[in-house]
Amino acid sequence: MPAHASRRNTSTVLRFGQFAALGTVAALILIAGVWASWGTAQHVMLTKGRERGTMTVTRCADDRCTGPYRPTSEGSTPRARVVLDGAVTVEKGRTYTVAVKPGSDDVVRTGAGGLLYAWVPLGGALLLASMVVAGGLRLTRLAWILGGTGLAMVTAAFLAL
Template sequence: MIPAMSPATARTASVAALRLGRVVSMGAVAALLLIAGVWASWSTAPYVLLTKGRERGTVEVTACAREACSGPYTPRTPGSTARARVEIDSVAVRKGHAYDVVVKPGTDQVLRSGPAGILYAWAPLGGSLLLASVVVAGGLRRTRAAWVLAGSGVALLTAAFLAL
């Protein structure tokens, strides 16, 4: 303790330092969660959002395994080539149905396009919004901001669920 400080002043300073440490550390955790959600979403989002110049078409699902379904790809854009077999995630696709898709460049993997594909691509961000809301409410004690984050996450995940 500094000799010129009274015990009450020292206690106030230590409480302020602890509060600042909590805010900085919890803010960093919340930011890390949100960055991780965007990072996870960005692995598929650019292909679905920025479709200009990409191979677009339809896939008719003929076979489904545990994690992926497959079927023939029929192109719709000029320069796109037909493929006998492409793979699509098995989330909300059914055997015998056709889906609009975008081909991931350099692969035989396709991603759903349109509103359902966009919402599915951003679903990891919805989960991270929900997780960050808990950190913001408990660690930062910002309940209004936490409710906004949680509401955004629930809305995004619900829209993705309904669209698929």
């Protein structure tokens, strides 16, 4: 086998290895983003059979806000105190629509703002994966699509909250 053919084969194998390795990294980043988002998003998106109602914020401390819960769905029970993640932009004294996480007194915001906030980790993962796709895989068009989608998701959540 001539030397130039051997070099060409080695180069092809290395390019394929790089593509496979960085493709796997990008896929894992996206899977982690979906996994991180789904923990909250499932309560916002799949509300059938879940307790839904409103929460009036009375106190916020240590990135957690508390207040009374008033049900709006059938079968839901009022609670004197529920807990909302304080990272979600809320104001003391305001009332928000929420869904109760099963088996707890933790609630998540519902509606457009709550849905967008729930998917922020995926938006960040899209931004990060776009860098891997652009720099490592040299797929610039796909990278722009991933990055633009991630930026749009994060920006929309910021504006909605």
